[in-house]
Amino acid sequence: MDAQIVFIKDTNGKIDLTKDFCAAFLNLLRENALEDKVQAVRIADMGIYDQGLVMKFPRENIIYANVQEKDFKEIIDKTIKSGQIIEELLFKPEPKQLRIVLRNCGEIDPESIDEYIAVDGYLALAKAVNEYKPEQVIEELKKSGLRGRGGAGFPTWLKWKLTRETPEAQKYVICNADEGDPGAYMDRGVLEGDPHSVVEGLILSGYTIGASKGYFYVRAEYPLAVERVEKALKQAYDYGFLGKNIFGSSFNFDIDIRLGAGAFVCGEETALIASIEGRRGTPRPRPPYPSVKGLWNKPTAINNVETLANIPPIILKGGAWYATIGTEKSKGTKVFALTGKVKNSGLVEVPMGITLREIVFDIGGGMLSEKPIKAIQTGGPSGGVIPKEYLDTPVDYENLQKLGSIMGSGGMIVMDEDDCMVDIAKFYLGFCVDESCGKCVPCRLGGYQMLSILNKITESQGKVEDIDKLKRIALAMQKASLCALGQTAANPVVSTLKYFEEEYRDHIINKKCRSHKCKHLLNYNVIQDKCKRCRVCVVHCPVNAINGDKDKGYFVDPKICVRCGKCFEVCKFNAIAKE
């Protein structure tokens, strides 16, 4: 059957939802006796948002946007009947995403090495081992401008060069797959969707540095990722990409897997090394850096999953190609785990320099509800919030740092007016306090003290001087903590204070939480005008806090009420006010 296909998307916000455009179009097709020749398919999504009614014609490969019902006739007469293009309606979307790290995710079977080879897998390794000296690999990386994707953004070529130049017979390379930020799962996506690209990256780093042994440090919470990496390693051994004399050269390399037991601090490189050595996962002061004294006191290069997945395409296509993507100081692409109050949550890979607005509204499809955007949290518990005023900032390492956040590993959480910034700060700080290893005082005590102040504030016990106290402790933690966990643990508090101090003051002085999140600052009341005296709230209240009778009306006793919100949920007439 060779029916012409027309895709119609009629679920954009701008459209009058009371009208059935699809049916109208179908009717018009029928009137023109085209219903057998044209197949109109309504689709749920096609990555174009806020452009009204969108139609796509795969035969001509064109897209019409903001189509009105009155345009239908012209479309049928011109485009469908004779293939003419109506210029006024034409819409040319620019692809916002660029997939380098995720190039094979969702394309190939992650458990088949042959499929990876079919998309030029292990070709970079063959090329490097046979044609490049290790110095040339470093040179390519230098040209590419690739920086570590784990968060800090240290130039990868420099890390490899320093490790390579440390005189020592035995060296190690490690893949850091201990991804622990709440709301971030980029590395899991890569390991589960394309494990071989990371394995190849790790072998390449071993070749460049002169290491004969590599470790995959994967967190045990990712059983599927572990399983697929194990399979990938076995297949790579079978094909001789691991083991002795790889690709007929004198290069020997082995990889072992080590499982992390769930400690967030083990994502920090010195703690990770301690964990692999079988000791307790606590960081140690640097320097000496792992590039000088790492695993078992030997020079070690530790790279993040995403960094390693970038290596094979750089070797294949050249560093100069990679350097054409991104901004002046941040090259290439970055994978973000877009989550929170956004329509299309998922993994997105974008070139550096794209704005936050483009990520949230053009790729993410906009906000989940009608509520306006308030802020975006990036970098997980080490990052901060970026208020909506800065949505047009191009994303790169320096810009995010200037705003008081960090690139981090790539978590991106969208928040709307319902999210209380004090509560958010409390959540992230609570996470870091839980995960603090307790070795150094600023992190162990500072975090705890800050958290208790935040708890006080959200429980209506806060004082105005608490804000200064928070700032002082935060500074002490940033300056004096041993590792990045402690140094950055205060960031969520600092950045929310920077942009939303007003909200803190509201909590402390007016005892109000404008987002209705902090339940100690909430009061539930019955709106007498709306109340139908049905008693549903009275029946459901777990502590019998709602009293009254049919004549006088019902009232919530704030002294008994535990702010569970049950009455608000069960009321059919929206007669419970939350304030």
Add this chain to the structure above:
Amino acid sequence: MAKLTKNDLEKIKAKRQDDGRDWIKVGMSTCGIAAGADKVYETFVEEVKKMKLDILVKKCGCQGMCYSEPLVEVRVKGMPEVIYGKVDKEGVMKILDKHVCAKTLVKDAIYELRTKR
């Protein structure tokens, strides 16, 4: 197994080159499996066998559109390549009956259109 050389890579690649066969690809990363992709995959395998269809059922990783998992990409000769989202058992049957057999696309279930390849 013997050590591979660069030429062997080319050979494997050539053997694996697209043979033009129709296929169905199910996203089987944690996000997909959490949404029920393993059941969808099993149902596809079972039904394809039962209906004696000449179509491959394959697995792949996360497509990135985690909000509409389980995702199923379908390629049938002469049809545009599309990705169906939020597929359940009923969706599997619809895809097989309509898209694969009757060669008409399933309405309201397409979440992404493939442009290149």
